[in-house]
Amino acid sequence: MLRVAVVGSGPSGCYTAQGLVEQDPGVHVDVLDRLPCPYGLVRYGVAPDHEKIKSLQNTLRAVLEHDRVRFLGGVPVGPGGVPADRLRELYHAVVYCVGAATDRRLGVPGEDLPGSWSATEFVSWYSAHPDAPGRGADGDRAADGFLRGVRSAVVIGLGNVAVDVTRILARRAAELSRTDVPHAALTALAASAVTDIHMVGRRGPSQARFTTKELRELATLPDSGVAVDAAELAADPACADP
Template sequence: MLRVAVVGSGPSGCYTAQSLVQRDPGVQVDVLDRLPCPYGLVRYGVAPDHEKIKSLQGSLRTVLEDERVRFLGGVRVGGPGGLPVERLRSLYHAVVYCVGAATDRRLGIPGEDLPGSWSATEFVSWYSAHPDAADAGFLRGVRSAVVIGVGNVAVDVARMLVRGAAELRPTDIPQAALDTLSASGLTDVHMVGRRGPAQARFTTKELRELGALPGTEVTVDKADLALDLGDPGALPAVQRRNVEVLHGWAAQPSAAAERRIRLRFFLRPVELLGDGDRVGAVRFERTVPDGEGGVTGTGRYEDVPAQLVLRSVGYRGVPLEGLPFDAASGTVPHREGRVLRDGAPSAGEYVAGWIKRGPTGVIGTNRSCAKETVTSLLADAPTLARADLPADPVVELRAAGVDPVPWSGWLAIERAEAELGARLGRSVVKLSDWDTLISTARVA
């Protein structure tokens, strides 16, 4: 019997486990996660008001409830206090790392570390109830916010900043975040890209949602649209539809609204300016197309007032102690999913998901990525299965001081979140701190 550990219970980890049990009737899979809750970015990265995408948890749940799959939460691998990679490898015939891209890219400009300047990842973690996040006073005294980036995550955070209590109350957003967003005095959100509308990475569906927000006006500068080069009709379908939506907003007369989202293009951030002890504005340089798909600076600058700055310029993988790491790409070196050490495949070590290919693609991209890795693993299985292993890895984990949260523990958390929602007159409301999550899971 082949025993495999999958580290990470997000889409890539679940799709890896699913592919393994579908293709090998004798395999046993343990899905490990450092959190006591499964589903990764589907639970902690999808905006609360995107119920359709969050419903993907149902299909991931089916994988984790398979009789040959076991969920082991609260298991940290690598790093301080974590189970060493070498020790984990000794408990399984193979280990597949599906640990994603856990941090964000930085701007690399002066003032980036001023109070009030955050990554979009940190803000998303807060309103998604990630136990590592805390209310850092994101919205305290904030009237104007700047979101740097024009992808779907940027659209998500811009939308969440102006959402009202009536729209958020039916979601699973934690109560503290709901109260904070509802009481916010923010009136203006600037979403800014250094290139033009035709190069923006948001999808049309996400973009259009901004125009349907109650009490919110969306504005686009006609001059920004005029800078785009080429025939809009020659653009790929998504970009063409995006540009059409933006042109529609630019043509609308100004309307009275409580809040405004201003979409800006051809502005490159060069510095965050302080106001007292926190950020007070973002200085941008106006850019123009360079004729080769990029932009060049003009030497003209514009300061946009902001007491909150969220950078949304991409995710990045981080090293996992004990595994090789390519700092340039933010990934683990591999060949068809096999981890490479000094250029050669390392027996029994594999990767899938963003830590394998970088933060590219959509959730469904993880299926084909996982299948490639599983194909490599099963090709190696006859050799890997010869190793003698302990009877049950959980016994060894407990001996090493790690007490995994079983699936029943996660179900106890689910019940507690439903009960909390009922007490608050809402639906499900997420628990958001480590102590509560762990103590709830241990009662199971």
């Protein structure tokens, strides 16, 4: 019997475990995660109003319920947790299926000013991530910091996460109440006074990384309008069609 440890229980970790047990009937897999709940970004990164994508958890759950797969939550690996050398002693093989757990700081002036938040902090807050700022003894402190007294928000970035953040800020609380958004975030969003949201990219439309589907969704939000400066849609000459 071969014992394999898979570190990380997001899609890559679950599919790795699935592939291992399907290819060899003698393999037993332990899926380790520092968080108490599995599914990684499917659980803690996908926006709560994207229920179809979040339903992927059902597929991943089937993997973790396999009789030769075991999920072990609350098991950090590395500094402050189980040493990597110890894992190699306990298992025949160790597969790491983890991503970046923290932001990469930009090092730009004003990055630490009040009201400046990373996408990781904001997404963690509305996704009930255990590491979200304000969880625990200080309660809704983060909710106040994100939205209290805010009327205009600026989202820097042109990827799907930027569109998610923009959409969550613009959605009505009644729509989000049908999702798994945590109560503290829902309460803060319901009381939000934000009326203007600006998406800002440092480059042009040719370098935008959001999908067309995500962008179109913004235009369907009730009581919202999308304004685009036509001059800013001019293609970068370096990216023009031949």
